[in-house]
Amino acid sequence: MSSSNPRQGSVLHPRGIAVVVESEEDRLVEESRQLIHLLGDSEENPHHILYFGKRGIELKTPEHIHHNGKRVDFSTIDFRTGAGNLSKNQPLPKAIGEHTTLVDATAGFGMDAARLAMMGYHVIAIEQSPIISAMLRDGLWRAEQNTEVREALGGRLTIIESNSTQHLQNIQCVEVVYIDPMFPPKRKKSALPPGHIQVLQSVVGYDNPEQTRLLFKVALTAATRRVVVKRPMHAPPMTTNPIATHNGKLVRYEVYRPTPHTK
Numbered sequence: 389m390s391s392s393n394p395r396q397g398s399v400l401h402p403r404g405i406a407v408v409v410e411s412e413e414d415r416l417v418e419e420s421r422q423l424i425h426l427l428g429d430s431e432e433n434p435h436h437i438l439y440f441g442k443r444g445i446e447l448k449t450p451e452h453i454h455h456n457g458k459r460v461d462f463s464t465i466d467f468r469t470g471a472g473n474l475s476k477n478q479p480l481p482k483a484i485g486e487h488t489t490l491v492d493a494t495a496g497f498g499m500d501a502a503r504l505a506m507m508g509y510h511v512i513a514i515e516q517s518p519i520i521s522a523m524l525r526d527g528l529w530r531a532e533q534n535t536e537v538r539e540a541l542g543g544r545l546t547i548i549e550s551n552s553t554q555h556l557q558n559i560q561c562v563e564v565v566y567i568d569p570m571f572p573p574k575r576k577k578s579a580l581p582p583g584h585i586q587v588l589q590s591v592v593g594y595d596n597p598e599q600t601r602l603l604f605k606v607a608l609t610a611a612t613r614r615v616v617v618k619r620p621m622h623a624p625p626m627t628t629n630p631i632a633t634h635n636g637k638l639v640r641y642e643v644y645r646p647t648p649h650t651k
């Protein structure tokens with residue numbers, strides 16, 4: 389797959405992803421057309437297949453083309469009333485606080501964004517990768533076909549394909565901006581089978597610290613209440629002055645006060 393000709397405001401993708409379409413569903417055919425137009429459709433030795441089929445859009449490895457792949461599936465979230473993973477006592481909602489509107493500036497597979505929407509926040513989730521954005525739109529479409537998931541989301545999740553650093557400069561009245569950048573590569577290769585984040589890394593690559601810093605700077609001017617940054621436990625703080633830190637098991641959420649608004 390060629391990575392030339394990227395859509396404006398999106399990212400180049402590492403080579404090695406081929407598109408396979410085995411669906412006649414209009415919305416999927418249209419998504420696949422747009423991606424093939426953007427990225428090209430031939431790849432000799434792909435490390436991943438972006439597969440359009442009856443389960444929606446999935447990322448698969450070529451060896452497992454006949455197995456289910458990774459897709460965005462918000463129905464896997466336990467959204468029953470009182471479910472622990474929607475408790476506001478967790479570190480992320482504690483870091484966000486009682487504010488109601490937020491931009492998830494690094495949507496990824498949208499799990500944080502969907503959980504936050506299910507908790508009652510109004511979430512605009514922005515993703516710069518056209519591949520991941522297509523998977524997000526597919527996941528939200530399927531969520532809306534399922535009455536329970538649709539009701540749990542309550543129409544509070546919006547997905548935007550864009551680069552947040554640019555998009556946040558034109559957005560108004562957002563209380564909180566949440567940033568969850570990709571982590572840097574580990575020095576030691578993990579022996580664990582590829583999980584969520586490894587699959588994401590194969591498509592979008594690793595953190596670019598310079599771009600994350602720029603995004604953070606823009607977020608400080610766009611948010612009216614807080615900027616929340618997720619960091620690995622071992623990483624140094626984003627800057628020296630978080631106003632609070634909420635620790636999870638493997639990550640922590642740093643809270644920053646936005647730059648005062650002059651408008």
Ligand SMILES: C[S@@+](CC[C@H](N)C(=O)[O-])C[C@H]1O[C@@H](n2cnc3c(N)ncnc32)[C@H](O)[C@@H]1O
Nearest residue numbers: 494496497498499500515516551552568569592
């Ligand atoms: C670690 S993942 C986020 C995972 C997400 N919180 C979840 O729950 O699935 C980071 C994502 O942010 C995206 N990203 C990084 N910088 C971005 C930017 N400036 N604008 C939009 N998306 C960005 C990457 O493409 C990647 O998909």
